[in-house]
Amino acid sequence: MTASLNPALVDWTGHEGLPRFEAIRDEDFAPAFDAALARHEAEIDAIAGNPEPPTFENTIVALEIAGDELSRVSALFWNKAGAHTNETIQALEREIAPKMSRHYSKIGTNPVLFRRIDTLWEKRGELGLDVEATRVLERHWKGFVKSGARLDKPEQERLAAINEKLAGLGARFGQNVLADEKGWVLMLSSEDELAGLPDFLKDAMAAVARDRGAEGRYAVTLSRSIIEPFLTFSENRELREQAFRAWTARGENGGETDNRGIIAETLALRAEKARLLGYANYASLKLDDTMAKTPEAVNDLLMQVWEKAVVRAREEEADLAGLIAEEGCNHEVMPWDWRHYAERLRARKFSFSESELKPYLQLEKIVDACFDVANRLFGITAAEKKGISGYHPDVRVFEIRDASGRLVALFLGDYFARPSKRSGAWMSSFQSQHKLTLKNGAAGEIPIVYNVCNFAKPADGKPALLSIDDARTLFHEFGHALHGMLSDVTYPSVSGTGVSRDFVELPSQLYEHWLTVPDILRKYAVHYKTGEPMPQALLDKVLAARTFNSGFATVEFTASALVDMAYHTAAGIDDPMALEAATLAKIGMPNSIVMRHRSPHFLHVFSGDGYSAGYYSYMWSEVLDADAFAAFEETGNPFDPAMAGRLKDNIYSVGGSLDPEDAYRAFRGKLPSPDAMLAKKGLVAPVL
Missing domain, CATH: 3.40.390.10 (Collagenase (Catalytic Domain))
Known part of the structure; x- marks a missing residue:
């Protein structure tokens, strides 16, 4: 790195090796990226041009430690772009995303470097590698193949252009959603507008309004932590509808922040990329190195769950319609009504409300x-x-x-x-x-x-x-x-979360189970004013209500996952919004529920490549996590030391060094069926 660049970006001398964030300015990133990209390119050229025959150490280990400066600059920049952005960072993001894609495409199609990796792959059985090293070699080899290393030059160039374009589209998609979220606010002040809102929500809304220069008023924003409780508690149906429509219209408002054109272009480019690499569709490409393996396996699981979830959701809808009729109203259950009446129904069925729990x-x-x-x-x-x-x-x-x-x-x-x-x-x-x-x-x-x-x-x-x-x-x-x-x-x-997409959610979703372990709730669920623990009666109600409204929650998630798969298995898509509507109609989506993430703001799928053809993975991992927690329940102790040791040694600490199926079997002794997950959701009776 040249002397003119800010060393704080790459030399992390803060507390115990933490970056010195206070020493970094937005203007430092552009020159740092240029220098770090050049340094990484030189390192790659040196590895590829090594006159010695390829070995695991001089090729694979060398690749593993190359690009350290680029990794550090990138980590700091993408953190800023997601968690504390501004116009300077956003402008650079639009520039950097395609530039990084171009850089890695060049590496992935370096013929001399691929020959070294391919040579090692062909004779991997003779190298004396342990399981982890073999997995690392396999990852590098497959990564180069999927980067087009075995394609002819024209196809490589087209693939690189596609990847570069997709990177830019993903950056714009995310920025457009953020702009729509920032740009919409509903200021309230009258008693009628605030009817039904609990104090904790009014306090939060007042704080947001104050930050926006509207002292004495109350702001409804599109942040989930405000919009969802507003839809839950507001008694003003007209305002609920107004807020809900704004929430679900993010990325679909026309003008510069409209994402519908980006979706169409993204899907077309992804399909072309899959064809170039020899796959029937983009989902097949993405699922090639996952536990699920095929789109058919994913859709099979999703439809098993959908059929049970939609039956439950229809029952829940009928219950909500009964509450509406009791009020003397004759309107149908609409999406902006569901959370409101579900909260009332929960209060009736279980004698507690969200506002009592909070x-x-x-x-x-x-x-x-x-x-x-x-x-x-x-x-x-x-x-x-x-x-x-x-x-x-x-x-x-x-x-x-x-x-x-x-x-x-x-x-x-x-x-x-x-x-x-x-x-x-x-x-x-x-x-x-x-x-x-x-x-x-x-x-x-x-x-x-x-x-x-x-x-x-x-x-x-x-x-x-x-x-x-x-x-x-x-x-x-x-x-x-x-x-x-x-x-x-x-x-x-x-390392860590460097695992297949449909395994990465297992450690996170499994950890959720310990929130509702009675010992934990008794100790930490204490009243913010009195310090008194949650009364046992209320705790019992909370635990009894764990599967309440599960039809709704499962339908809104599964619909999103099925649309994601439909997008990425379709032979050709003229109008993505029409395909979204057709997919929902085909599966029988209730009119009273919308997708958890409608396509124009489906950040998981369109703001980058991470969860494209992969949103199902939350449910795939949920099958695993339900079975994994059942292992603790079978011992009678949610903190069983032996089981916790097996969990740490075979799941949390091994990262991607083992095949996920092998890792799970080492922990549990078997692979799971969906039964425990369906029972956890209350969609089938538990197996005794």
Whole structure:
């Protein structure tokens, strides 16, 4: 790196190796990318041009440690682009996404480098590699093949152009959704407009309004932590409809932020990419290296669940229609009605409401609960380090240590919504765990992991109160974080969450189960004013209501997953929105429910390649997580030490160093069927 570049981007000299975020400016990224890309290209050329015959060390290990500066600059930049963006970062994102695609396409089609890797692959049985090293070699070989290494030059050039274009489209898609979310707000003030809203929601809405310069008013925004409780509690049906339509119209409002054209172009390019690489469709390409293997296997699981879920949802809809009729109204159950009347029905059936539960779910206590569960299961402890700068003032820094007191990871928590942050919740890392010696002499690295959420920030002096879904989200993302922090592998490419898409959700979804373990709720679900634990009667009701409204939740998810698969298996798509509508009509989507993510704001699928033809993976992993938690239930102890040890050793710590089926069998002794998952959702009777 040249002397003119900011060294803070690549030399992380902060607390225990943390980046010094306060020393980095937005303007530093562009020249740093240029320098880091050039350095990485030179490293690749040196590996490819090595006059020595290819060995695992001089080719594969060399590739594993190459590009360290680029990895660091990229990690900092993409964190900023997602969690604290601005116009400067967004402009650079539109430039960098295709530039990075171009860079990796050039590497993936380097014929001299591929010959070295292909030579090793052909004689892999003679190399004396262990299981992890063999997996790493296989990943590199398959990665080059899917990058077009075996294509003729014209096809390679076309594939590179497709990948570059897709990268730019994905960046624009995500920015358009964020713009629509930032650009819409509904300011309320009158009693009629606020009817039914509990104090915790009004406090959060008042804080947002104050931030927007509207002191004394209440802001409804499209942040899920505000829009969902507003749709749940507001008694003003007209305002519910207005807010709901804005929420579901993100990316579909015409003008510069409309994503429908981007979807059409993205799908056409993905289909062409699959054909170039010899696959029948894009889903077949994406599923080639997953547990599911084929689109047929995915659709089979989804339809098994759909058929049971839609029957349950119709029953739930009939119950809601009964409540509407009791009020003397004659309107049908519409999507902006469902959450509102479902909450009323829950209050009636189980004698508690979300507003009664929320005072017991303080953000601080649920964070503590996440750490306590990790300590009981895996022996690690978390200590917050005050006064250390994160990438935003709201970010908190924690040291994670094992039972012997050894530092094993750094964890950053970024919990509150803000206009500069994209919606949703996610885990990512600045640095992954591995044991290789880097060019700077460092022997391995500890993981630096972060969680991003979008909870409503409370007014000064008041606690952040969560819904039960918010609390599950926190546990879910911390499960991902643990997957990164407990990693114990040699090679970076298989570290932590470096696993197949339909296995990566297992550690996160499994971790959600411990939120509702009675011992945890009794200890951490305490009233924010009195400190009193949640009454046993209320706790019993919460546990009894776990499958309430499961038809609705399963239908809105499964519909999204089926549309994702329809997009990526279709022979040709003239109008994506027409295909969305036709797919929903074919499966019998109720008019009272919409997809959890309608296509124009389906960030999982269109803001990048991550979950394209892969949204099903949450359900695939749910089959695994239901069976995995049943293993603990069978012992009679949700913290059974022997089972926790097997979970850590075979799931959380092995990353992608084992085939996921082998990893799961090593933990459980067998592969699961969907039965435990369907029973967990209350869609079938539990197997006794």
